[in-house]
Amino acid sequence: MNLLWELAGWAGAVAILSAYLAVSMGWLKAGQGFQTANLFGSVAFIINGTLHSAWPSVVTNVAWFLISAVALVRMRAEEAAAEPVEAAHVQYPGVPDSTGQMAVVEALTEALPVVSSAVGSAPAVADGPRLAL
Numbered sequence: 001m002n003l004l005w006e007l008a009g010w011a012g013a014v015a016i017l018s019a020y021l022a023v024s025m026g027w028l029k030a031g032q033g034f035q036t037a038n039l040f041g042s043v044a045f046i047i048n049g050t051l052h053s054a055w056p057s058v059v060t061n062v063a064w065f066l067i068s069a070v071a072l073v074r075m076r077a078e079e080a081a082a083e084p085v086e087a088a089h090v091q092y093p094g095v096p097d098s099t100g101q102m103a104v105v106e107a108l109t110e111a112l113p114v115v116s117s118a119v120g121s122a123p124a125v126a127d128g129p130r131l132a133l
Contacts, residue, residue, distance in 0.1 A: 005051045012044025032075055039068040
């Protein structure tokens with residue numbers, strides 16, 4: 001059982017140091033992944049420090065745990081509050097609303113075949129689709 005607690009301590013060290021390295025090198029943003037690694041690492045250090053009666057380490061890691069836990073709760077609350085807001089359509093007086101008309105024209109021009117100028121050759125696509133007249 002002692003080996004398990006020692007492994008927990010080393011796993012905590014790896015988690016915290018890896019997260020710190022990744023954020024410091026720019027491989028990871030200081031977001032949920034970083035805070036989760038810190039949370040896991042601090043719990044592992046708390047267990048290991050308690051078994052070794054390393055009380056300064058335990059107190060430090062309890063604070064580390066609380067900081068990470070509060071940060072994760074705040075991040076989750078911010079995500080829930082930040083619902084996607086759809087941009088409002090602005091209609092200016094005297095200017096016709098052509099957004100729906102343009103969508104129909106674009107859909108139709110994409111669906112129509114392109115007419116080539118040479119008889120029997122493949123359709124021309126150099127300038128994109130064109131209406132056949």
